[in-house]
Amino acid sequence: MKRLFKILLMMTMMTFFIILPVYSDSEPRIAIVGGGIGGATTAHYLRELFPDPTATVDLFEAHKVGGRLATTMIAGREYETGGSIIHPSNFYMKNFTSLLGLKSRTGTLELFGIYNGKEYIFKESPWFLMTQVKMLWRYGWSAIKFEPWISNMIDNFKNNKVIISTISTVVQSVNDLTEKYCVLDYIFLTTTFLNFTHYMSFLNFILGAVSSAGAGSKLWSVHGGNKRVPEELLKQAEVKVHNALVTEVVLQENGKFLMHISRLDLPKNQQLTNSSEYDIVIITVPLINGVSNIRFKGFTPDIHNLSGKYHHTVATLVHGRINHSALKLDSSSNIEVILTTNPELFFNSIGKQYPVDYTKGEKVPDVWKVFSKKPLSESDINYLFEKVEEKKVIDWSAYPHYTPPESLQPFILHQGLYYTSAIEWAASAMEMSAIAGRNVALLVHSNWHGVSSKIDQIISSGKEEL
Incomplete structure (x- = not known):
């Protein structure tokens, strides 16, 4: 430790x-x-x-x-297409935001589900304690301990500055970390890199989305776009x-x-x-x-x-109505983030998006972001959505392979x-x-x-x- x-x-x-x-x-x-x-x-x-x-x-x-901090217009509003989430303990981004007089925009409380192509192996509950119980049942004590353990270490980063002469041990430590401390489904290795575009978002994602809806609310972005x-x-x-x-x-x-x-x-x-x-x-x-x-x-x-080479990520933003039946969801389902564990699926995740100038409680267009390994075909889009008003495709080099x-x-x-x-x-x-x-x-x-x-x-x- x-x-x-x-x-x-x-x-x-x-x-x-x-x-x-x-x-x-x-x-x-x-x-x-x-x-x-x-x-x-x-x-x-x-x-x-x-x-x-x-x-x-x-x-x-x-x-x-x-x-790679970029936005695009769809449905008459501006949405993040690049690095979109910031952890509250991110020292520099937090300080820059304060120094520049910018406002933060906290994340919404979208619930997530983990989908294997046939069924949901995990669904987050709107009730914090229920999510904790479900995670404990599914993943054991490691999942419950992981978030406060990492958060405590990140908090210590703010008060320390270290000069080191080489980064060789750092690179190896990242590899060791992903192997030794990824205690949940391999979803966190196969989709986080694609979904959130940056390697260290692996930690942010574990902290924000997996621990609980309460922890997820701590994630933030800059009002008006990062x-x-x-x-x-x-x-x-x-x-x-x-x-x-x-x-x-x-x-x-x-x-x-x-x-x-x-x-x-x-x-x-x-x-x-x-x-x-x-x-x-x-x-x-x-x-x-x-x-x-x-x-x-x-x-x-x-x-x-x-x-070396950079990994190409395809993000498709769609303004439309999602197809609940195709995704094995009830029409009344409040799941707004779907993560996949099946590498054979043509998409890696689907998530509800909110404009960069979003104000809590306001009614916004139904815009979704689909991450995939390659551009989606028309039949793929029609499978995932019952109705499509507009779409934007961003194919870019997101992070090192x-x-x-x-x-x-x-x-x-x-x-x-x-x-x-x-x-x-x-x-x-x-x-x-x-x-x-x-x-x-x-x-x-x-x-x-x-x-x-x-x-x-x-x-x-x-x-x-x-």
Whole structure:
């Protein structure tokens, strides 16, 4: 238990320090590639560490700020399509929301059922004690103890900051955790990754949906969409955001980086390709084939896209009336989340959705999100729904495809060239991306000014307490 606590503690609050030669006492020109939560967090902490206005921080985003924190319009309202739930103990997301003056939106009390394709092997009760009894009967004491045990450890993360020198034990610990502490049906290994898009949502899902309806109510999101966090972080940091695709990073003889970009903030017939020089480049998009096609030139050894691949998740949002009989539910059933344990089914889950600006008690359209391994056919849609008013399909690279044991990716690709998405190969979540962004900002500041840092020690004071 003590060892597991230490491992989870490191996973949640870790920072990494590698001391490189001193650059300069002047203020740097910094480029950030990617405007997701990792890029926005990096920009936020860089501005805290380099408050002098002569320090330039430019961010390049080829699509929309927010990255995998995204929304879409359906039935006249806006709904989350990416990372959609946040645990109350998530340190960074909670602090950012407060810092930016954003409002939280607590989860609704949808009841869930676990479906094997023929029958429901578990149905949540609207009565907290009844759910506890049913879980005890089905899964034993482990299921009852799991939620408070994990919650207690997460609460301790808020008051500890640990610097560690390697993440190899973290990656292995994640693999061990999924094997040793997944005490419920294998549903939590087969659907959580697909349903909630992020690896560490495995813990969030156990905490929120499985323990009880009461625990589920603790989960929250940002009113107006979780994408508002990176949007507002960048505004507050006064970072210049360029709607541009970074095509190439060239290491020059003077040690600086030449960035080649294609500007996308112009009409297609006026799009330009230009370049700018930077002292530091931070890559926050995954350097994986099919996800990013940035070329690197002038580096020894050569830098290429890294090994691994990202898992494609298909989310189909449907405004319509669900087919209760096809899903073995009574027409009066109050089950609004259906999780499957049968890998042969054409869908992994179905869940009732609520708009990002939802107010408790208001009447909202019947919108459902269906997760599946591949796009649903018309016959699939017609099987699941009696009536369809509108549908939206989002097919995207949601999180790394984990094949333990993982080969670790570097946080520093070259002197002055950093890579935050390496952390996703330990675990992928909003909170993990924020941790990586903070860590890289500290690395940049430490290495630029030659500030020595202790490894594997508890931080007690100084800039590292940002």
